[in-house]
Amino acid sequence: MKFAVLTIFPEMFVPFWEHGIIRRAAESGKISVSAVNIRDFAEGRHHVTDDRPYGGGCGMVMKPEPLSAAIRAVKADMPSARTVLLTPQGRIFDQKTACELSSDEGIIFVCGRYEGVDERVCQGFISDEISIGDYVLTGGELAAMVIIDAVTRLIPGVLGGTESAEKDSFSQGLLEHAHYTRPRTFEGTDVPEVLLSGHHKEIDTWRLETSLIRTFLKRPDLLKNRTLSIQERKILKKWCADIENIIRDQPLCGTDPLSGSQ
Numbered sequence: 524m525k526f527a528v529l530t531i532f533p534e535m536f537v538p539f540w541e542h543g544i545i546r547r548a549a550e551s552g553k554i555s556v557s558a559v560n561i562r563d564f565a566e567g568r569h570h571v572t573d574d575r576p577y578g579g580g581c582g583m584v585m586k587p588e589p590l591s592a593a594i595r596a597v598k599a600d601m602p603s604a605r606t607v608l609l610t611p612q613g614r615i616f617d618q619k620t621a622c623e624l625s626s627d628e629g630i631i632f633v634c635g636r637y638e639g640v641d642e643r644v645c646q647g648f649i650s651d652e653i654s655i656g657d658y659v660l661t662g663g664e665l666a667a668m669v670i671i672d673a674v675t676r677l678i679p680g681v682l683g684g685t686e687s688a689e690k691d692s693f694s695q696g697l698l699e700h701a702h703y704t705r706p707r708t709f710e711g712t713d714v715p716e717v718l719l720s721g722h723h724k725e726i727d728t729w730r731l732e733t734s735l736i737r738t739f740l741k742r743p744d745l746l747k748n749r750t751l752s753i754q755e756r757k758i759l760k761k762w763c764a765d766i767e768n769i770i771r772d773q774p775l776c777g778t779d780p781l782s783g784s785q
């Protein structure tokens with residue numbers, strides 16, 4: 524997978540390319556990365572990339588000529604790549620989109636800055652608009668890094684055997700189960716006994732249970748949009764029964780503070 528990023532701050536990407544899994548993926552040839560300076564495509568002595576908006580108003584707009592020239596130059600090397608504009612107006616990035624993008628041959632990211640990009644560039648040179656969430660960043664650079672990071676780890680062979688993408692939070696529509704490592708007792712809290720038992724089936728069941736309960740407590744919206752497996756249904760029903768038993772076994776006492784009566 525080839526990633527090219529068009530930005531006026533290419534230096535922002537240097538530490539990103541040079542660490543961790545992104546670095547390893549680049550070194551092993553699973554990805555190739557480049558940050559292209561839009562300023563290099565700007566004419567004139569000052570290589571200006573922005574200008575005042577027609578119609579007035581505050582803020583600056585990215586000029587169309589340098590940006591379109593930069594996109595054309597990069598596209599010549601990556602003819603099959605989609606051209607993604609990072610903008611808060613784009614569709615919201617999620618794990619499913621990361622998965623879709625991970626089978627592309629190449630992606631060109633265009634990082635907007637200032638108040639926005641000249642509309643004629645958006646219309647003539649951009650195939651996708653993506654946002655990373657409902658908040659406003661000063662530019663698309665961090666968003667491009669977020670997307671490149673999430674996509675890279677899904678490319679086959681990028682994660683080693685010990686770091687699996689299949690068990691990720693979201694990949695099965697559930698949050699990941701709880702994790703423990705040594706020591707066995709930390710500040711008075713023990714690792715759950717089942718994890719020390721060596722019973723792989725029981726461990727899998729426990730993990731699925733913690734995964735389900737976490738999702739229910741932290742992100743119930745994820746459960747609503749997902750079909751439960753037979754085993755998951757069983758686990759949830761067991762909890763329901765356990766909770767009902769607890770309630771049934773409690774004696775009724777005191778008054779109901781919500782009813783307002785004494």
Ligand code: 6GU
Pocket residue numbers: 608609610611635653654655656657658659660661662663666
């Ligand atoms: Cl992709 N760009 C900017 N500037 N702000 C954002 C964003 C992108 N995604 C969320 N906020």
